[in-house]
Amino acid sequence: RIIMINVSKLKKGIVLDHITQGHGYKVFEQLGLDKLDDVVVLMRNVDSKKMGKKDLIKIETDLKLDFDVLGLIDPGISVTYVSDGVPVKKLHLTLPETVTGILTCKNPRCITNVEKIDEITFRLVDPDKKQYACEYCDARTSL
Numbered sequence: 001r002i003i004m005i006n007v008s009k010l011k012k013g014i015v016l017d018h019i020t021q022g023h024g025y026k027v028f029e030q031l032g033l034d035k036l037d038d039v040v041v042l043m044r045n046v047d048s049k050k051m052g053k054k055d056l057i058k059i060e061t062d063l064k065l066d067f068d069v070l071g072l073i074d075p076g077i078s079v080t081y082v083s084d085g086v087p088v089k090k091l092h093l094t095l096p097e098t099v100t101g102i103l104t105c106k107n108p109r110c111i112t113n114v115e116k117i118d119e120i121t122f123r124l125v126d127p128d129k130k131q132y133a134c135e136y137c138d139a140r141t142s143l
């Protein structure tokens with residue numbers, strides 16, 4: 001028996017499109033979508049003219065998304081807000097200038113690795129290489 005789920009028409013919610021193939025589940029987890037009571041659909045290996053294959057997520061709710069997390073995982077993701085079945089707002093992600101509490105410092109002698117410091121802020125120093133510098137020791141971390 002096949003259960004048909006209509007995922008093509010979203011009345012109200014958010015579509016995360018152009019997710020790099022294979023990253024869909026990571027995005028799903030990082031945004032905590034598994035904890036939502038709302039309808040969330042993760043589609044993997046969807047045909048894409050631009051990308052060959054892509055992943056895609058549809059969320060049937062007004063969720064406040066953490067764009068810093070999204071931008072870090074996959075800056076190529078496009079975010080579309082849907083209302084009454086039509087797209088009302090479209091966002092393109094970029095790498096955030098600073099990120100707090102997401103990255104950890106790779107320098108073993110950094111104070112953040114000696115003491116338990118959770119909320120470390122990293123600032124973007126090289127967008128092409130996706131490099132961030134630790135606020136405490138300035139060591140660079142690539143994504």
Ligand code: ZN
Binds near residue numbers: 136137
């Ligand atoms: Zn550091």
